[in-house]
Amino acid sequence: MATKTQVAAAGLQGWRAKVGEAVAPPVAKRTPASEEQVRAAVGALFFALSVLYVSKTIVTAIRRAREG
Template sequence: MDAVTFGKAGLKGWRARVADAVAGPVAQRTPVSDDQVRAAIGALFLALSVMYVAKAVKDLATSR
């Protein structure tokens, strides 16, 4: 699995629409491709999701 595939795993629903809207303009202004921009956005959303779940588990564990 390469980084682009990993990053795109985080793009579902509205997150994919955001990445699609942003990828073109960013890719035109930078030396990266559309797919790389989408992968970076997807990786960011995936990391934020993991952090959210980890915080919820931590809060659950400390409330007991």
Template sequence: MDAVSFGKAGLTGWRAKVADTVAGPVARRTSATDDQVRAAIGALFLALSVLYVAKAGKELASNR
């Protein structure tokens, strides 16, 4: 699995719509391709999800 596929795995539902909307303009202003921008956005959403779950787990463990 390459980095682009990994990043795009985090794009579903409204997150995919956000990435599709942002990818074109960002790619035109940078040297990145549309797919690379979508992958970066997907990776960001995936990382935020992991942090959210980790924070919830930490709070659950501290309330015991």
């Protein structure tokens, strides 16, 4: 079974993975979090932003359909 950290890091695909890889070492050096935890946090953030984007798009589409 996957850990929470592994699930959150799964959000790192393509250019997002490059961002996570670039950000993880310097942040991990300055915080008590490990590099893996930092990558997971970045992945979770990107996932949350994607969910918000899709949600807003669906709400906008429904509103326009009702006005239509």
